[in-house]
Amino acid sequence: MGKVQVYCGVLVHATKDECMQILQKHAIAVKDGKIVFVEDIEKFQQRTNEKEHEIIEIGENAFLMPGMIDTHIHAPQYPNAGKGLDRGLLEWLKSYTFPTEAKFQELEFAKTVYKRVVGRTLENGTTMASYYGTIHLEACLALCDIIDERGQRALVGKVNMNTNSPDYYIEESVDKSVSETRKFVDAVSHKKYSRVLPIITPRFALSCSQQLLDALGLLSIEMDLHVQTHISETKDECEAVRKMFPDYESYLDVYDKAGLIHNKTVLGHGIYLSDKERKKIKEKGASISHCPNSNLSIRSGILNARQCLSEGIKIGLGTDVSGGYSPSMLDAMRTAIHTSNMWSIKDPAHKAITHREAFMMATYGGSQALAIDHVVGNFEVGKEFDALLIKVDSPGSQIDVFKEDTPEDLIQKFIFLGDSRNIQKVFVNGEDVLQRKTGDKVV
Incomplete structure (x- = not known):
């Protein structure tokens, strides 16, 4: 059995009640392609078991969003x-x-x-x-x-x-x-x-x-x-x-x-x-x-x-x-x-x-x-992990980051100024499909 992957940092998604919910200092855990918990990092750290969890830092000027x-x-x-x-x-x-x-x-x-x-x-x-x-x-x-x-x-x-x-x-x-x-x-x-x-x-x-x-x-x-x-x-x-x-x-x-x-x-x-x-x-x-x-x-x-x-x-x-x-x-x-x-x-x-x-x-x-909101669409527990790792200041990015920029500022900048260079990983059911191999090569 592989470890549960836990991504820590800024998460953003939509819910039934909010068009955009920004979760700072949060952890989202993925096991067998599905979301098993989403919670505050401090709460997660109090009970984490390094033998069970692979902790992945989302990083600075970066966030996870649904695909x-x-x-x-x-x-x-x-x-x-x-x-x-x-x-x-x-x-x-x-x-x-x-x-x-x-x-x-x-x-x-x-x-x-x-x-x-x-x-x-x-x-x-x-x-x-x-x-x-x-x-x-x-x-x-x-x-x-x-x-x-x-x-x-x-x-x-x-x-x-x-x-x-x-x-x-x-x-x-x-x-x-x-x-x-x-x-x-x-x-x-x-x-x-x-x-x-x-x-x-x-x-x-x-x-x-x-x-x-x-x-x-x-x-x-x-x-x-x-x-x-x-x-x-x-x-x-x-x-x-x-x-x-x-x-x-x-x-x-x-x-x-x-x-x-x-x-x-x-x-x-x-x-x-x-x-x-x-x-x-x-x-x-x-x-x-x-x-x-x-x-x-x-x-x-x-x-x-x-x-x-x-x-x-x-x-x-x-x-x-x-x-x-x-x-x-x-x-x-x-x-x-x-x-x-x-x-x-x-x-x-x-x-x-x-x-x-x-x-x-x-x-x-x-x-x-598309009537699949019971499967994907946001970061609700139990749904499949379709997600994007966005790095606002990735190499070649057309987005400039300033120290006063808030997480929502960075998200808004990505919406208006971002492109594929800012999309570092594309997860479908927990798999980074940009790294998927078909035949002998990564496609």
Whole structure:
């Protein structure tokens, strides 16, 4: 039996009651990947047993925080990150996204891209991601294998799309789409990954027939599966959905009637949801993935994140690569703050979200949005130890530290100025996955 690892120093996490709780001079103990206690260092030192404990000092100008959770990212779009942002959503899909995703029928191409995106998100502190794949079964299974090999935690979805899609990138029938999805779910379950789960992934209402949506809704309920899709991202999209589904009360109603809205559903964007739709999302226990970089980059709109938080809707952050050009959740936090500030400029009575709330949404809020807050998201005893060791003044850091800086000052500086150079270790279930070996090399 190995010793219990005890990290001593500054801890920061979010709880049900606090968006940011800073614990100075604290000890957090990890055994078999799980948190066994969190307590004041002095209390711990009074009862410590050196034979049982491996004490690790977090160090000066450093802190431990929960791993960041990306609630919405398109893995196959990673080659396009930083490209095509001069187009609106529907034109961007046609000119950049669909042609790139179609290439994933070539398995070696898919593996090359997926290795890059999983590695990049990990080095940027994303310990869990909800990934959209493509319509290609084998490529999606390869993504699961790569995630498992690298040690990341993830939900992975085989995309469904059987209408309003290009001839070269579309599923031929409802039966084929559902059959391939079942095969994907069964294959992922058979592999018994420790940290990778399947998620039902209709691309969005415009690319799925009602029959397909109904079948996917039944599948999600029958097998108790997570669901991810897009909703109300642009005004043009909302109008197109209204015309395509004239007998439905709203965009949300299309999904809800199909059985796709429940407590394991995460809805990307949600910028133009009505009051009634947001109320239904709250009642159903579904969540919203706020993707602020993407919303600004392709000029979709600006979500009122404060409104969602005030209404008690579960809300996490997403990079939405490649509509969002950055794979870093730090960027998602910053842009969430900036977009909320825009609401305050327009309406001085609007209370912009703070760095504390952005921190919460990137960690604990993300775990709630993906319905895994019983497993990860903060430093509660019994949860798995997904965490980042942050060194504010690491070599090459763009952050300058001054003697009057408080622990919260350093945390705030990291949120606004930090990058991967400040992320010294990335723990998933207690393992520093940045040091994990695949084959003969550290990746």
